[in-house]
Amino acid sequence: MKKIIALAAMISASTFAAGAYAQDTGVTAPAPSAEAVTIVSVTSAQNTGDGSRLPKSISNPTPDVTQAAQAQVEADPSLMTALKEKNVELNNVVAVDTALNGGKTVYIK
Numbered sequence: 001m002k003k004i005i006a007l008a009a010m011i012s013a014s015t016f017a018a019g020a021y022a023q024d025t026g027v028t029a030p031a032p033s034a035e036a037v038t039i040v041s042v043t044s045a046q047n048t049g050d051g052s053r054l055p056k057s058i059s060n061p062t063p064d065v066t067q068a069a070q071a072q073v074e075a076d077p078s079l080m081t082a083l084k085e086k087n088v089e090l091n092n093v094v095a096v097d098t099a100l101n102g103g104k105t106v107y108i109k
Contacts, residue, residue: 036082037079038104039106040105054107079106
């Protein structure tokens with residue numbers, strides 16, 4: 001009986017610990033460095049012939065998508081710096097995706 005109670009206490013404690021850990025990871029991701037920024041040319045990605053396809057919202061973005069992406073880049077000084085290091089001009093940015101690890105994929109025309 002004592003073993004069952006001890007086992008139940010361990011399972012209960014590990015469940016709460018995992019929940020607390022999950023809440024702690026909700027903090028804003030750190031600013032991306034140039035290494036954490038991937039640049040994808042929309043025109044090159046369409047012409048690779050390797051069978052991969054970009055979503056239509058990225059390969060043929062609306063002006064709203066492009067404006068939102070450029071505003072997102074402008075609002076993030078570290079992302080602006082990373083793009084400058086990679087010689088990417090803001091007016092060429094058409095979309096931005098953020099990975100779970102905080103890395104950014106910037107789609108350019």
